[in-house]
Structures are given as C-alpha cells and as structure tokens.
Amino acid sequence: MTERKAVHYGKVEVIPGIACDGYVLDDSVAVMSERGVADLLGVNQMLLNRMKTNWPPKSLEPFVNGGWSMKTNSVEVVAKNSPYQGRKIVTYDSSTIEHLIRFYTLAFANRKLRKNQQHIGERCAILSASLINAAIEVAIKEACGIPANIQETAQKHYTDIVELMKESGLKCSVDGDIAIKTDITDFLEIPQSTLNSFLSKHRSKIEPIKLERATILAIGSKAGRMNGYCLKDVGTIALGMDSVIGIELKEKMFGSVSSLAKFETKGEIE
Incomplete structure (x- = not known):
C-alpha cells in the first residue's frame, strides 16, 4: 500500500486561542495530527496513544457503534510550511474525529465519564453543538451566494x-x-x-x-x-x-x- 503524504499544512482554530495542526493529504483527505486532535479535544496526547491499542475505553464502550475501531494513519509530511516537514506523523481523519467527539458527548450526557474525564466530555459537547450550528449557518450563506469563513463561524458559536x-x-x-x-x-x-x-x-x-x-x-x-x-x-x-x-x-x-x-x-x- 502506498504511503500517503501530507502536502498541505495549516493551523485550524475551531476553538478561539487553540490552534491545531491540520493537513491535506495527496489523496485530498483532510486530517489532523495526533497532537492537533489532542489539543482540539482537550486531552493528553498519551491518552490517544493508549486508545489506539486499547479500544474502546470502558467509559466509552456502551456508546461505541458495533465493530467501529479507532483508525489512524502514519504519513510523511512534505508540506514546506509545516514545522514537521520530512518527518512521519500520526493523523486522524475527520470521520474518526467526529466519532470521538460523539462518543465522549454521549458518555458525558449519560454521566458515565470519570471525574478526571468530565472536562473532555464538556469540551466535546460544546464542540458538537458549535460545529453543527456553524455548518448550518455556512451552508445557508453559501447557498445564498454569501462567502463564509467556517473557522470564524465555528469560533463564534463556540x-x-x-x-x-x-x-x-x-x-x-x-x-x-x-x-x-x-x-x-x-x-x-x-x-x-x-x-x-x-x-x-x-x-x-x-x-x-x-x-x-x-x-x-x-x-x-x-x-x-x-x-x-x-x-x-x-x-x-x-x-x-x-x-x-x-x-x-x-x-x-x-x-x-x-x-x-x-x-x-x-x-x-x-
């Protein structure tokens, strides 16, 4: 299987003040680095590392769709403006990020997270609501021919x-x-x-x-x-x-x- 390359790089700021590393691969798939996902969800990067090999965590298990497993990819960064150019990094695509947000939101809403996990659930619940609002607003504006900035819109709702x-x-x-x-x-x-x-x-x-x-x-x-x-x-x-x-x-x-x-x-x- 051909190893993917990260050809475009940028800072994604969905939450005001929290800039996450985002990439577009050579097959046009949009991803975030593992560090970027950790910053977005407000979790320790080591937690994401552990979840890759020990999925699902007990607190999330009741809310995980049957057969779904957390998938990541190792890619080579060739984007010239990335500080990690020439290195291999672990990335998460948008579907994986969405699933993590949803699972933590459901666990939080049903009071199944441990005390030291509740801040993750809160972050994911707010992210979920703000991203839905942002997507609806941007879709309406684009349909009406009005340019919209998705990051600014998401930040506003957050x-x-x-x-x-x-x-x-x-x-x-x-x-x-x-x-x-x-x-x-x-x-x-x-x-x-x-x-x-x-x-x-x-x-x-x-x-x-x-x-x-x-x-x-x-x-x-x-x-x-x-x-x-x-x-x-x-x-x-x-x-x-x-x-x-x-x-x-x-x-x-x-x-x-x-x-x-x-x-x-x-x-x-x-």
Missing part, C-alpha cells in the same frame, strides 16, 4: 457561553469584560473557598490576570493585590462546576445533546 453568562446575570467589575473572584462567586452562588479549590486544581488551564493597583482602587477595593479573569476562563469555571447556575448553563448550551444521548442509548446501558 464562545456562545459568554453571551449565555451575561444573559444569566454575570457582571464584571473591571472594564474590558474582566471578572474578579467576587463577581464569579456571586454569579455562581458558591463560597470563595470552592472557587479557590477549583482554580488550584485547574491552574494549568486558567490564567489569572494581575490587576494594576489603580484598577483595584477604581473598583473600590483596598486589597494590595488582586487577580481578574477573562470571560472565556469564567466560562470554563462555570461549566466545570455542578453549581445550580453551572448546571443551567450546561442545559442551555447542550441540553438537546443530553436528550439525544438518552434517546440513542435507551435500553443500551440500563
């Missing part, structure tokens, strides 16, 4: 959590849509100790913004130092907690996905 939080009453004390801890605890109706614990556990994903002294004084605080948080990180906090507000936001974002999951798996896991 960040809908920001608008949902604002609609649900989130107020930011600092100009530029920057929330302080009090804003977050008031919005989620949780004690600050709960927020501090969450931030400590997820410090690799959430980057605090050090506020200047003048900004701290302007919001009426006498604290010597204070951190702020961008709305994307506040969304991560809100969706990562099972507070009353957090659960409501999840229902608004992908409640229909949860309903679909329960319908598709009815009788399958009981």
